[in-house]
Amino acid sequence: xxxxxxxxxxxxxxxxxxxxxxxxxxxxxxxxxxxxxxxxxxxxxxxxxxxxxxxxxxxxxxxxxxxxxxxxxxxxxxxxxxxxxxxxxxxxxxxxxxxxxxxxxxxxxxxxxxxxxxxxxxxxxxxxxxxxxxxxxxxxxxxxxxxxxxxxxxxxxxxxxxxxxxxxxxxxxxxxxxxxxxxxxxxxxxxxxxxxxxxxxxxxxxxxxxxxxxxxxxxxxxxxxxxxxxxxxxxxxxxxxxxxxxxxxxxxxxxxxxxxxxxxxxxx
Amino acid sequence: xxxxxxxxxxxxxxxxxxxxxxxxxxxxxxxxxxxxxxxxxxxxxxxxxxxxxxxxxxxxxxxxxxxxxxxxxxxxxxxxxxxxxxxxxxxxxxxxxxxxxxxxxxxxxxxxxxxxxxxxxxxxxxxxxxxxxxxxxxxxxxxxxxxxxxxxxxxxxxxxxxxxxxxxxxxxxxxxxxxxxxxxxxxxxxxxxxxxxxxxxxxxxxxxxxxxxxxxxxxxxxxxxxxxxxxxxxxxxxxxxxxxxxxxxxxxxxxxxxxxxxxxxxxx
Numbered sequence: 001x002x003x004x005x006x007x008x009x010x011x012x013x014x015x016x017x018x019x020x021x022x023x024x025x026x027x028x029x030x031x032x033x034x035x036x037x038x039x040x041x042x043x044x045x046x047x048x049x050x051x052x053x054x055x056x057x058x059x060x061x062x063x064x065x066x067x068x069x070x071x072x073x074x075x076x077x078x079x080x081x082x083x084x085x086x087x088x089x090x091x092x093x094x095x096x097x098x099x100x101x102x103x104x105x106x107x108x109x110x111x112x113x114x115x116x117x118x119x120x121x122x123x124x125x126x127x128x129x130x131x132x133x134x135x136x137x138x139x140x141x142x143x144x145x146x147x148x149x150x151x152x153x154x155x156x157x158x159x160x161x162x163x164x165x166x167x168x169x170x171x172x173x174x175x176x177x178x179x180x181x182x183x184x185x186x187x188x189x190x191x192x193x194x195x196x197x198x199x200x201x202x203x204x205x206x207x208x209x210x211x212x213x214x215x216x217x218x219x220x221x222x223x224x225x226x227x228x229x230x231x232x233x234x235x236x237x238x239x240x241x242x243x244x245x246x247x248x249x250x251x252x253x254x255x256x257x258x259x260x261x262x263x264x265x266x267x268x
Numbered sequence: 269x270x271x272x273x274x275x276x277x278x279x280x281x282x283x284x285x286x287x288x289x290x291x292x293x294x295x296x297x298x299x300x301x302x303x304x305x306x307x308x309x310x311x312x313x314x315x316x317x318x319x320x321x322x323x324x325x326x327x328x329x330x331x332x333x334x335x336x337x338x339x340x341x342x343x344x345x346x347x348x349x350x351x352x353x354x355x356x357x358x359x360x361x362x363x364x365x366x367x368x369x370x371x372x373x374x375x376x377x378x379x380x381x382x383x384x385x386x387x388x389x390x391x392x393x394x395x396x397x398x399x400x401x402x403x404x405x406x407x408x409x410x411x412x413x414x415x416x417x418x419x420x421x422x423x424x425x426x427x428x429x430x431x432x433x434x435x436x437x438x439x440x441x442x443x444x445x446x447x448x449x450x451x452x453x454x455x456x457x458x459x460x461x462x463x464x465x466x467x468x469x470x471x472x473x474x475x476x477x478x479x480x481x482x483x484x485x486x487x488x489x490x491x492x493x494x495x496x497x498x499x500x501x502x503x504x505x506x507x508x509x510x511x512x513x514x515x516x517x518x519x520x521x522x523x524x525x526x527x528x529x530x531x532x533x534x535x536x
Contacts (some may be wrong), residue, residue, distance in 0.1 A: 008422050036429060038422035064424045100458050100509050107440075108453025145457070150439055152278050154306035156332045161304060164429045165436055171418055172375075185376025189413070190368050241368050 008065045009160060010038050017113055017123040017170065018044040020082050020089075022138055025051045025130050031062030031070065032160035033127075038066040040167025041174070042125075045073040049163050051129075083124045088116050091126035091134055091142040092162055094155050099136070100103040102144040110169035126164060130159055190243045193243035204245050204252075205232060211256040276333045278306050285381055285391040285438065286312040287431060288350050288357075290406055293319045293398050299338065300329030300428035301395075306334035308435025309346075309442070310393075313341040314350045319397075347406050351392045356384050357411040359394035359402055360430055362423050367404070370412040377414040378437035393434060398427055461511035472513050473500060479524040 019042055024030050027050075034045060037055070047054055054075050063070055076082035083089050090109055104112065113123050126142060126243055128134035139145065188195065209218070209228055218224045240248070285311055292298050293320075302313060315322055322343050344350035351357050358377055372380065381391050394410060396402035407413065416433055418425070418442055456463065464472075477486070477496055486492045508516070 010422060032426065035424070035426065039418045039425055039429070040421045062369060064426070066422065096457070098459055100456070100512065101401055102454055102507075103457045104454050105452075106436075111453065144454070148436070149443075150307045150436065151309045154278060154334065156303070157307055158300065158303065158332070160426075160427075161307070161429065161432045165434055168374075168416070168418065168433055168436075175417075184373075185379065186370055186372050186412070188368070189364070189371040193368060242366065 004169050008038065009070065010066065010068045015117045015120060015122075016042055016044065017117060018046055018086060020046045020048060020079070020126045021050070021129075021159070022048045022079060022082075022134060023051060023129040023132075024127075024159065027052060027056035027058040028062045029130065029159045030056070031059035031064075031066075033163045034059070034063040034066040034069040036160050036164035036167050037069055039164065040169075040171040042163075042167050042170060043069055043072075043142075045069050046124075047073055047075050047256050048079055049077060050075065058204075079126070080139055083126075083141065085122060086124040087121035088113075089124040089126060089142045090144050090146055091128070091139055091147045092148070092166065093128070093139065094157070095146065096139060096145060099139060101139065102143070104144055104146045106146055106148050106165050106169045107147050107172075109144070110166065110173040112144075113170065114173040121236055127159060127162055144168055188239050188242055192238055193241040196240050196242045196245050200242060200245055201235060201240060204240075205235065207249060208252050211252050213254065215259055239262055276306065276336065277440045278311055278334065278336045283385045283388060283390075284310055284312065285385060285393050286314055286354060288314045288316060288347070288394045289318070289397075289427070290347060290350075290402060291319060291397040291400075292395075295320060295324030295326040296330045297325070297398065297427045298341075299327035299334075301431045302327070302331040302334040302341075304428050304432035304435050305337055307432065308437075308439040310431075310435050310438060311337055311340075311518040312508065313337050313390075315343050316347055316350050317345060318343065338486060347394070347409055351394075353388035353411065354392040355392060356381075357392040357394060357410045358412050359365055359396070359407055360416070360434065361396070361402055361407065362425070363487055364413060367407060367535055369377065369407070370408070372412055372414045373434050374414055374416050374437045375440075377412070378434065378441040380412075381438065382441040386413045395427060395430055456507050458509055461509040464508050464510045464513050468510060468513055469503060469508060472508075472516055473503065475517060476520050479520050483524065483527060526527050 019033065019037055021030060021033060024033075024047060030047065037043065037045065050056075054073070059070055060067055061221070090094070090104070091112065092106075109261070116123050126134060126138065128138065148157070148162075161233065208231065212218045218227060220227075287301065287305055289298060289301060292301075292315060298315065298318065318324075322341070323338070327338055330336055349391065358381065360370070360374075381393070384391050393414075394402060394406065398404065414434070416425070416430075476499065480486045486495060488495075512530065
């Protein structure tokens with residue numbers, strides 16, 4: 001899936017936002033950010049004054065093949081320079097104080113950014129440095145802040161995790177785009193086989209009940225209809241497939257055969 | 269927010285799912301998983317046959333204070349042992365083949381798990397080892413699989429990132445619970461000040477237009493109504509606050525005063 005030698009062939013899809021890491025500290029984190037970006041279909045990375053300089057080999061080592069994003073990353077002296085060609089800038093920020101700014105959830109932010117990107121405008125997503133976060137001047141350059149709904153009692157979020165959540169929401173906001181099918185909340189994956197028809201299930205139930213009658217399991221006639229119905233309820237519940245029905249037919253046949261042979265042995 | 273000495277005081281809220289790491293390899297990843305769990309309000313961790321044994325000090329070092337989750341983690345020889353007291357088990361898995369299983373999105377899965385947890389049943393969330401993922405026997409023990417909607421061209425997901433996405437969706441699925449207010453998709457955060465009333469904005473506009481009339485900026489009478497209207501449009505757009513209005517009144521007053529003083533100097 002991902003080429004380790006030379007990196008994955010990651011191509012930008014349409015107009016996607018630019019991830020701007022402001023004064024990032026650890027090269028490993030920059031690499032992990034590139035990996036998370038690739039997971040969610042973000043491809044443009046800009047670095048503002050990375051603490052240890054750039055490039056750093058350790059970033060490539062922790063990117064798991066998202067090399068192309070790191071190869072194309074640009075370095076900027078400050079936030080103004082990094083966002084000067086962009087039209088709208090959003091920043092993630094846990095709990096800013098003393099400022100007046102629209103606050104979006106990650107989901108709400110992704111939806112707005114998707115709409116703005118569709119109009120062909122350039123969007124920047126600012127992430128502050130580990131521990132310190134964005135400073136007040138950085139935040140004054142943004143249109144809006146994005147605050148993740150997460151546990152307020154433990155809000156220490158790793159930089160790559162913060163990027164991962166926005167990348168995930170960015171991908172989700174495309175639902176039905178990117179040539180991806182929209183995935184329903186729950187679906188039975190059947191791979192090579194098919195869900196059985198009611199007729200196929202009925203054939204199996206006839207087979208099962210015939211053998212249960214033969215072995216005497218259903219000999220209590222007043223209780224028989226309820227017991228048969230309970231078996232129906234169970235086998236209906238799991239959306240049985242044609243392949244599974246073949247296996248279940250075999251199970252019933254072989255169990256019954258074993259009983260018959262044993263009966264014959266015991267009788268002899 | 270998070271105590272580095274001794275770790276954060278993380279208390280389980282209600283009945284929350286158990287995260288089961290199956291044959292995890294790197295202790296750093298186990299620590300990063302605990303941190304992501306704490307971010308999303310997951311508190312119960314079980315380890316199935318961790319490769320390097322347990323406990324591992326490096327896990328605590330990468331947990332950023334989520335110590336309590338690691339302290340309480342239990343170790344199990346196999347998946348059967350780890351899930352024996354649970355009622356429902358879900359596994360995250362990128363693209364399983366040759367099996368028949370319900371597939372959920374992360375969001376759909378979180379909603380189902382939330383409902384099951386509300387009924388008081390025990391839920392397990394299985395995550396496979398780095399690189400290899402869950403094997404076929406592990407998956408046969410699960411009720412359903414969870415597949416994240418992410419870039420199919422780059423699906424190599426870090427273990428802690430995989431846990432982070434489920435933890436995030438778990439927290440979101442509580443919307444309105446946990447004593448947290450439900451966060452709207454977009455809201456203006458004003459902190460100490462308030463959005464100005466229309467009357468307060470009107471007072472400022474009167475002030476501004478009076479000074480613009482005085483300095484001659486609006487002297488083109490046919491264009492004057494349109495220019496005034498455009499200024500109104502601009503100042504209405506940003507949901508101006510009372511504090512900002514005070515600043516803007518000052519800006520207009522001082523600019524006008526500067527012009528008057530300069531006019532006087534030039535005249536003298």
